[in-house]
Amino acid sequence: MNKLEGLEELLINKLNTKNATIGVVGLGYVGLPLAVEKAKAGFNVIGFDVQEEKVKSVNDGINYIGDVLPADLESLVLSGKLKATSDYSFIKEVDAVAICVPTPLDIYKQPNMSYVESSARAISANFTKGTLIVLESTTYPGTTAELIKPILEESGMVCGEDFFLAYSPERVDPGNKEFNTKNTPKVVGGITRNCTEVAAAMYRAVLDGDVHEVSSPAVAEMEKLLENTFRNINVALANEMxxxxxxxxxxxxEVIDAAASKPYGFMPFYPGPGLGGHCIPIDPWYLTWKAREYNYHTKLIETAGEINDSMPDFVVQRCAEILNIQGKALNGSKILVLGVAYKKNIDDYRESPVLPILERLTNSGSEWKVVDPYIPSFKFQGDVVDTVSLTKENLEESDLILITTNHSNFNYDLILSSNSYILDTRNSYQNLTKDKYYKI
Incomplete structure (x- = not known):
């Protein structure tokens, strides 16, 4: 038995018997649900985050992520299965660690890898021999091998000999009641075959979903971009239609519903005010950026991005057209915006297309209020804006009601009973035909 086989056997045995301690770096929309599932599976879990308020909330058993049940978090913290810290020296106590930090774009639509890099350096300074490190943050192909591996090897340890390194993309869909962290299949690709086996063993010990092993981290990194680029392009087609x-x-x-009646060869995607969330509007740009390294121009992907990015302009144009029917201009009109979350029934407004819509309405001189039962306040142009309640008074005093997020708990009968004009970007009323009611 060589050194690597001994380390692999030891860690897999720890994982299978739930005697391993697992770390999760980044306690946001991806990291906290993952930490909770690992603790629920019987592991001792340490969450790491640089934001002290998140650390305090976790240690107080206070939930701040919609996909986590507050009772689960509280129970796990009280039982000692889950704790959080901002002290990365505790990395030395974990047998495996997942990196779940943001990977945003900069102003030039290029990947900002500073969070991933700083996390890797914190791990490199503290991890011990035989540790498994898995990157889960969505990124460009080559990140694990080209960025993470060299940083970890600055410790003096060698990947594939002294530690295990793999990539397994997160597949979190906030608000999805059918598929969640626990039951969504996982894709895993390690630097070496043994790295893949160890990482797969960890996820099989935690999750109910299938674990699909691939030949390298680059394959796993690319497949995640394919998932989200597929959706981005098809939504762009629906928006252009x-x-x-x-x-x-x-x-x-009605056109899409008719096309969806075909039992093969068509998958329905729907238009909207634009794309939101951390993944779909951002991830394809990682691919276009990386493609330039190979002197390749991703024309279809970039065109899809341009179409989706243009939808807030189209929505505001439609607002202007409907106000014009009333003999009014955008300037000075009162608009009630229903929903700032980027999709229904969640409290997440990251990259929400509603924000650029509000920006354009502001620049046009409109007066607007936002209703969102999931989001009591949000940041807009450096200020904190409070949302308002959906009341008959707010509806009636509006020149236009703009439905941007079709939350299930909106009172749609109350909205429709208003005398105000309505622009619905989500087809909230299906095939309704009614005076003063318009769809994009």
């Missing part, structure tokens, strides 16, 4: 159908006086939603 919506713009064209509007010009032609055709209901795009």
């Amino acid at each position: 919506a713009i064209l159908c509007n010009k032609m006086g055709i209901d795009v939603w």
Whole structure:
């Protein structure tokens, strides 16, 4: 038995018997649900985050992520299975650690890897021989091998000999009631075959979903980008169809429903005010950035991004057209915006297309209020904006009601009973035809 086989056997045995301690770096929308599932599976879990308020909330058993049940978090903290810290020296106490930190774009739509890099350096300074490190943050192909591996080897240890390194993309879909962290299949690709086996063993000990092993981290990194680019491009097609159908006086939603009646060869995607969330509007740009290294221009991906990015302008244009029917201009009109979350029934407004819509309305001189039962306040242009309640008074005093997020708990009968004009970007009323009611 060589040195690596001994380390692999030891760690897999720890994972299978739930005697391993697992770390999670980054306690946000991905990291906290993952930490909770690992603790629920019977592991001792240490969460790491640089934000002291998150650390305190976890240690107080106070939940701040919609996909985590507050009772689960509180119970795990009280039982001692889960704790949080901002002290990365505790990395030395873990047998495996997942990196779940943000990977945003900069102003030039290039990957900002500072969070990943700083996390890798903190781990490199503190981890011990035989540790498994898995990057889960969505990123460009090559990140694990080209960025993470050299940083970890600054410790003097060698990947594939002294520690295990793999990539396994997060597949969190906030608000999805059917698929969550526990039951969504995982893709795993390690630097070496043994790295893949150890990482797969960890996820099989935690999750109910299948674990799909691939030949390298680059394959796993690329497949995540393919998932999100696939959705980005198909939503762009639906959005472009919506713009064209509007010009032609055709209901795009009826068109999509008709096309979806075909039992093969078609998958329905729907238009909207634009794309939001951390993944879909951002991830394809990692691929376009990396493609330049190979002197390749990703024309289709970039065109799709441009179409989706243009939807807030189209929505505001439609607002102007509907106000014009009333003999009013955007300037000075009162608009009630229903929803700032980027999708229904969640409290997440990261990259929400509603924010650029509000920016354009502001620049046009409109007066607007936002209703969102999931988000009591949000940051906009450096200020904190409080949302308002959905009341008959707020509806009636508006020149236009703009439905941007179709939350299930909106009182749609109350909205429809208003005398105000309505622009619905989400087809909230299906095939409704009614005076003063418009769809994109």
